[in-house]
């Protein structure tokens with residue numbers, strides 16, 4: 001599939017384990033994009049790059065090498081200290097890709113990557129727009145609205161939200177109303193999800209058209 005327009009954005013989350021990697025795989029497959037996970041903390045359950053490669057079935061050349069892979073599944077600043085390999089922000093420069101690119105950040109926005117630099121500070125320097133992945137369930141209103149406030153305060157462009165998990169009757173509507181941001185997708189909970197499910201959802205949720213509209217509104 002040849003994409004006419006290239007889309008480059010960051011997939012950020014309101015927390016760890018909210019579904020950033022799965023949603024990244026969804027976009028990587030749908031857009032046939034490159035994927036970059038600059039900082040990977042924890043390798044025992046496999047890396048996010050490995051998961052995205054398997055789930056999206058994208059060619060391996062499109063999975064870019066991590067800048068840092070740490071052994072321990074803790075916040076990047078501490079994982080780096082444990083491995084005696086502190087993060088240097090000059091090693092986090094965006095790869096020089098002209099085609100579509102999905103960059104998955106670590107943890108939530110406010111996780112430290114060094115003792116005096118937060119993930120959100122790095123997001124600001126990358127200067128790419130953000131898609132924010134949040135949980136659909138109880139607790140998400142507070143986490144998501146706080147995350148949006150932190151991004152807006154720093155003038156970081158937010159393309160929209162992906163609400164991930166079991167369908168919730170009110171949270172997406174409430175998030176949309178308070179944030180004034182589009183809901184790019186309500187991504188359902190799917191057991192044993194595979195690339196066929198991703199393809200079906202890409203069509204059903206009309207993601208290509210949503211992205212076209214949102215990107216062109218912002219640019």
Ligand SMILES: Nc1ncnc2c1ncn2[C@@H]1O[C@H](COP(=O)(O)OP(=O)(O)O)[C@@H](O)[C@H]1O
Pocket residue numbers: 013015016017018019020021022023164165187188189190191192193
């Ligand atoms: N919508 C979903 N349906 C089924 N499993 C999901 C869904 N979203 C996330 N998961 C699973 O939950 C776990 C955490 O998701 P992950 O994408 O790794 O989160 P993060 O990258 O934010 O830490 C993974 O095992 C993932 O496959």
Ligand SMILES: [Mg+2]
Pocket residue numbers: 020021048104
């Ligand atoms: Mg992840």
